Amino acid sequence: MAKIISLTEHPKGKGFLNFPVCLDLDNINADIAILGVPHGMPYDIKDYPNDQSTTPDLLRQNAQDAAWEEPRTIKHFDWDLGGPLLNNKDIKIIDCGNVTFDINDPIEHYRRAEKVAKKIFSSNATLISIGGDHGIPIPIMRALPDKRPITLIQIDAHMDWRDEVNGIKEGYSSPIKRASELEFIDSIFQIGLRGVGSGRQEEVEDAINYGSNIISAYDLHKKGVNHILEMLPENDLFYVTIDADGLDPTIMPSVNAPTPGGLNWTQIRELIHGITKKGRVLGFDLVEISPSLGNETMTFIHAERLICNFIGAMVRAGYYN
Numbered sequence: 001m002a003k004i005i006s007l008t009e010h011p012k013g014k015g016f017l018n019f020p021v022c023l024d025l026d027n028i029n030a031d032i033a034i035l036g037v038p039h040g041m042p043y044d045i046k047d048y049p050n051d052q053s054t055t056p057d058l059l060r061q062n063a064q065d066a067a068w069e070e071p072r073t074i075k076h077f078d079w080d081l082g083g084p085l086l087n088n089k090d091i092k093i094i095d096c097g098n099v100t101f102d103i104n105d106p107i108e109h110y111r112r113a114e115k116v117a118k119k120i121f122s123s124n125a126t127l128i129s130i131g132g133d134h135g136i137p138i139p140i141m142r143a144l145p146d147k148r149p150i151t152l153i154q155i156d157a158h159m160d161w162r163d164e165v166n167g168i169k170e171g172y173s174s175p176i177k178r179a180s181e182l183e184f185i186d187s188i189f190q191i192g193l194r195g196v197g198s199g200r201q202e203e204v205e206d207a208i209n210y211g212s213n214i215i216s217a218y219d220l221h222k223k224g225v226n227h228i229l230e231m232l233p234e235n236d237l238f239y240v241t242i243d244a245d246g247l248d249p250t251i252m253p254s255v256n257a258p259t260p261g262g263l264n265w266t267q268i269r270e271l272i273h274g275i276t277k278k279g280r281v282l283g284f285d286l287v288e289i290s291p292s293l294g295n296e297t298m299t300f301i302h303a304e305r306l307i308c309n310f311i312g313a314m315v316r317a318g319y320y321n
């Protein structure tokens with residue numbers, strides 16, 4: 001069998017924020033595992049790979065640059081968290097590299113992603129997946145432990161509830177529709193929806209019939225983050241999928257469909273900390289950053305902060321005590 005994982009070489013030969021690289025997936029001993037998932041299921045053969053496929057390594061590189069003077073991001077006081085990233089605790093974070101693509105089999109990378117994610121979830125590590133387009137949560141969510149109901153939280157400008165596009169059922173327009181078919185996902189919250197392209201009338205009706213909790217970006221701006229957090233179940237298991245276009249394009253501009261009115265930094269930060277305290281986040285992904293569209297540095301800065309806020313919040317919520 002072909003190699004499942006590869007890690008594109010980095011200047012310092014280390015993973016995200018210099019966390020150690022671990023490619024031995026049968027011996028995962030970590031609290032948090034970071035995984036690059038560059039490839040979705042594009043609607044056109046020319047999009048294997050696509051612009052978003054470059055993000056895992058570019059984000060590692062950019063975060064690396066931000067972490068100059070190596071331990072700064074990890075050791076210094078982080079005002080987003082009220083202390084250092086890991087709160088001076090013995091928390092082990094690893095970078096598992098990227099899921100590779102097989103040129104001879106256009107769905108093999110989904111099988112690999114699912115297999116890797118299963119190994120990480122079954123090791124009890126929290127999985128942070130870096131996309132890639134919004135197809136990538138489809139194999140990742142299939143790998144979630146199916147013993148207890150899980151609440152899915154999507155932050156996105158779009159519903160992503162298409163059954164298929166051009167006959168493709170596992171592409172970036174369909175992750176939430178596919179999630180709605182997973183028996184262990186018992187409720188869905190869709191936050192930040194706005195603009196055109198957020199699904200046709202039939203997708204909206206399908207989502208409403210399913211019972212999805214639909215919170216438009218304007219609902220959030222009007223009612224506030226706390227109101228949204230109060231709607232979430234207590235003590236549940238959560239999986240969170242974040243489409244970069246759910247955030248406002250002023251802070252995450254490098255996306256294919258920039259749409260005004262998105263979540264600002266303060267809102268996404270409060271949401272991350274609030275969700276993390278509500279229950280246990282088994283994993284989250286950040287997808288749909290298209291670096292070649294420009295303003296990628298601004299996008300990566302917010303992406304790095306978003307991941308660090310999640311890590312710091314999970315540590316402080318006592319997940320790894």
Ligand SMILES: [Mn+2]
Nearest residue numbers: 134156160243
């Ligand atoms: Mn999306």
